[in-house]
Amino acid sequence: MNLPHKPKKNFLNLYFQVHQPRRLGQFSFFDIGTGRDYFDDGLNQIIIRRVAKDCYLPANFLLLKLIQKYPNIRITFSISGSALKQLEVFAPAVVESFQMLAATGAVEFLSETYYHSLSFLHSKDEFTSQIEKHTEKVQQLFGMRPTVFRNTELIYNDDIGRISHNLGFKGVITEGIDKVLDGRSPNYVYQHPDRPTKVFLRNYRLSDDIAFRYTQKEWSQWPLTPTKYVAWLEAVVKKEELITLSMDYETFGEHHKANTGIFRFLENTLTKVAKHKYIKMVAPSEAIELLHPVDTIEVPESISWADENRDLSAWLGNDIQRDAFDTLCKLEESVKTTGSTTLLNTWRYLQTSDHFYYMSTKAGNDGRVHNYFSPYASPYEAFMNYMNVVSDLSLQIEKHKDISRIVRREFTPPETRKRKDSSWRPEKLTF
16 A cells, blocks of 8 residues: 655544434235325424434534634535435424535535435446435535435445446545455545545544444443544544544434533534644545545445444345345336336335334344334334335336226227237327
8 A cells, every 4th residue: 555645634524424214104914005105204203303403403503603613624414315305394494504504615415325225236227316316406405516425324335436436426435344444544545446436434433432332331431522532533643644434413412312411522522623733624525636545445245334244234134124125126117117206206215224224133232223223113013014015015006007008098099099900009108
């Protein structure tokens, strides 16, 4: 690894993930075919408004205050399309607060799949469509077109890097896991093996110190103070080039409640970093211009930031998860041939990774995390509920196709109706 000349100041890239799934309601076998709604938007509204009050609004206004005081602060967000849509409907003040942050020029937004999905696994066309839809949404709401991509749950492999390059992204963010780094440090910029795409690697140890260990009293470093944490950052940047920190935005006020001191920690840590003589905060697009890759990095198999394995097993690690995913994917062609925007959007919302996450049967620490986020009593209940919904969606797709065939037949002019000896075929009408 050929290291470039060290700059006088080294860099910190701080990025927050904002995501809320559109949760399903209880949907039994006897609900199939009844026309009952799939999504519990009453519950979704309650959750969105609670998280807005406890996390999004106080955290956004804290960041806005800090940026106004210290213009050298840089923050990056990746907000899923499912979160953005629900915020627009249930908590528009949160969208406005993100727009206020965007207007400072100190905040950057990443692109991802609109539906926070695993679409890259079953269809490159679908994957591309969801990325393009998300990019357009970010540009519409925040006035900037993302130049850096992060896939759902930081899932990444070399093929995803190639697709992101083909879509015009200059960089991608993924997890800095040991088996990929092979003894190297995550605290540099790397490059895709056969594309000019720059690869940023999350420092999961320093990130998880805040995201998971901040309130763990049994942790040897508890309590985590801003002074202690910034000293850790300083020790890294004196030797290496770029620390990429990433965590769920809900860390602040939702996962760690306000009474734990998490907002004071965030405020005092960013204040210390803003005043620090060695650390300069950068957005990913700035890092692309400032830093040169120190080496290529090959990721032939998919990695992620989830669970101890940091692979795809959080979503596809058991038979029921794979069965649910495969059943949904098989509907792609039929749902797209209906021409129904409603059915297509429903199918896409069912791709959201959380639905499969709830079906995990892992034990130990991973299992506890899955159970914490799941609204179901068990993974098997999550599976049955989901499969009932998918069965009903399949039925609705077939009904729509039957109606379309009837409409086409009724509106076909008599003089052009099919004759027994004719090769004529009715053309599909677009409604």
